[in-house]
Amino acid sequence: MIVLGIETSCDETSVAVIKNDLLTANLISSQHFHKNYGGVVPELSSRAHLQILNPLVKSALEKSSITLNEVDVIASTAGPGLIGALLVGLTYAKGLALSLSKKFVAVNHIEGHIFSGFLMDDKPEFPFLVLVVSGGHTLLLLVKSFTEIYKLGSTVDDAAGEAFDKVAKLLGLGYPGGPKIQKAADIGNPERIIFPVAELKESYNFSFSGLKTSVLRYVQQQGGIDKIDNQHIADIAAAFQFAVVRALIQKLKKALDNFDVNSVSIVGGVAANSLLKEKATELANKYKKKIVIPNLEFCGDNAAMIAFRAKTLFENGISHNLDYKPYPALDEHSFLSL
Ligand code: KG4
Ligand code: ZN
Numbered sequence: 594m595i596v597l598g599i600e601t602s603c604d605e606t607s608v609a610v611i612k613n614d615l616l617t618a619n620l621i622s623s624q625h626f627h628k629n630y631g632g633v634v635p636e637l638s639s640r641a642h643l644q645i646l647n648p649l650v651k652s653a654l655e656k657s658s659i660t661l662n663e664v665d666v667i668a669s670t671a672g673p674g675l676i677g678a679l680l681v682g683l684t685y686a687k688g689l690a691l692s693l694s695k696k697f698v699a700v701n702h703i704e705g706h707i708f709s710g711f712l713m714d715d716k717p718e719f720p721f722l723v724l725v726v727s728g729g730h731t732l733l734l735l736v737k738s739f740t741e742i743y744k745l746g747s748t749v750d751d752a753a754g755e756a757f758d759k760v761a762k763l764l765g766l767g768y769p770g771g772p773k774i775q776k777a778a779d780i781g782n783p784e785r786i787i788f789p790v791a792e793l794k795e796s797y798n799f800s801f802s803g804l805k806t807s808v809l810r811y812v813q814q815q816g817g818i819d820k821i822d823n824q825h826i827a828d829i830a831a832a833f834q835f836a837v838v839r840a841l842i843q844k845l846k847k848a849l850d851n852f853d854v855n856s857v858s859i860v861g862g863v864a865a866n867s868l869l870k871e872k873a874t875e876l877a878n879k880y881k882k883k884i885v886i887p888n889l890e891f892c893g894d895n896a897a898m899i900a901f902r903a904k905t906l907f908e909n910g911i912s913h914n915l916d917y918k919p920y921p922a923l924d925e926h927s928f929l930s931l
Contacts, residue, residue: 595659596666596907597650597689598900601642601682602674602702603728604633608649609896610657610664611904616712617657619890619897620649628768632758639677646685664695666912668903671699672920673729679919687915696912698903701927703730705898707742708905710858710885712897717885718855722848724841726869727861728754728769730923733797733844735852739905742929745848746797753837754863756801760808760833764826765818774830775866781824781831786811788832790840797844801837808833834868842872849880856883864892 600607604627609619624641627633654661669686672679683699690697706725710717717723717736722745725732731748751759754771761770766777788807791800808829815821821829845857857877863869870886877884891897906912920926 594666594904594907595664596668596900596904597653597664598700598896598903599646599650599667599669599682599686600702600705600894600896600899601646601678602670602672603678603894604638605894606642606645606649607894607896607899608646608653609900610653610659611897611900612657612659616897616900618653619895620653620656621890621893621895622649631762631768633675635675635677638675639681642678642681646681661689661693664693666696666698666903666907668698668700668899670702670705670899671917672702672925673923674702674919674921676919676921683917683919687917691915696907697915697917698906698911699913699917699926700899700902700906701923702899703732703923703929704742704927705902706860707734707736708739708902709860709887709891709898711901712891713885713887715883715885717858718883720852720854721856721858722845722852722854723858723860724845724873725861726753726841726859726863728752728758730861731799731801733848734929735848735854740909740928744929746799746844748799748801749793750800750802751805753799753801753841754861756805756837757863759805760830763805763809763812763818764829766826766830771863771866774834775868777827777830778834778868781827781829783828783831783835785828786832788836790836792840792843797848799840799844801840804833804836834866838866838869838872841869842876845873846876849876849882854882856885858885860887860892862893865889
C-alpha cells in the first residue's frame, strides 16, 4: 500500500510517502520569513503553502520512484491548525483523490504527533503514555491502541511551546523561541533564579502563563531587557527552561505512578528540547519503561506522521468523504476521549 501524506496546518509545508511500511520521502519546507514578524502570519502562511505544495508533491513522488497513479491513499491534515493554511493542503488532497479516484483520509494533526514515535525503528509499545508538547498544545495522554486515546491532562492556559516562544520574544531572542532559548540556556546557570510553576496538584493539568509572568516581572525588576547583559539573559533562559521541563516531568512521573504502561513517548516541537529529552529518559529508565522520542525531523510538523496516521486509520477501515471540512480546534474529529 502507498500513502501520500500532506501537512499544511501551520508554517511547514510537508509531503511524505509511505510505501509498504517504508518511509520513502518526508520533505519539509519551513516558512522562515515569519521570524520577521515575530510569529506566524496566517495569510502569508496560506500563500506560501499554495506556492510550494505542488512542486513538493512532485519531488516526493520522484524521490520515492512512483507516479501519482500508484498511490492508494491520499491523506491530509484537516485540523487543528490555521484554517487558511489547512484549506490549502486539504483541498489539494481532496482534489487529487477526486481526479484520480483514490481513497482520501483526513488526519487530526495531534493524532499525527501522538503516533510519530512509530516512525522510529524502536517503536512505542501499547499501552503507552505520551506527552504532546507543541506550539499549540500540551497534552498528557494514555494510548491503549490506535483508536483508544485517553486524555489525562492538558494546559489550562499557554502551551509549552507557546511559553518558549513568548519568553524568547521577551528576552529579545527571536522566533521560534524553543531553539533560541535552548541555545542561550546552554551557557546559562539554571540555578541563578528559581521561577515558580503552578503545580495544579490534584490533576495532570499544566499551567505556564504564571511562569511567563514571573519572567516578565523579573526582567522589569532588573530595569528592562536593555539593562541585562548576555550572560544574565542566558541564566534567565536556563532557569525558565528548567522550570518548564520540571513541570512536564512532574506530571509524567505522576502518570507513571498511576498507570501500568509499557512505554513513554515525548512528541511535538518541544520534544526537540535536549533538557526535556534528558530528564524524560532519566525518568523512564528509573521506571524501567521504554522511551521513544522521535528524531528531530519527526518532532516538528511533518507529513511522515500524517501519512503514518492515515495508514493506521485506513487499516482500521476508516476513510473520508470529499466534503470533509477543515477545523481549528482539537475537540472535533478526533479519537481522543477528552
Ligand atoms: O509541533 P510544532 O512544530 O508545531 C505545532 O504544531 O505547534 O511545535 C513548534 C513549537 C514552537 O513553539 C517551538 O518554539 C517549539 O516547538 N520548539 C522547541 C524546541 N524546538 C522547537 N521548544 C523547546 N526547545 C526546543 N529545542
Ligand atoms: Zn504540530
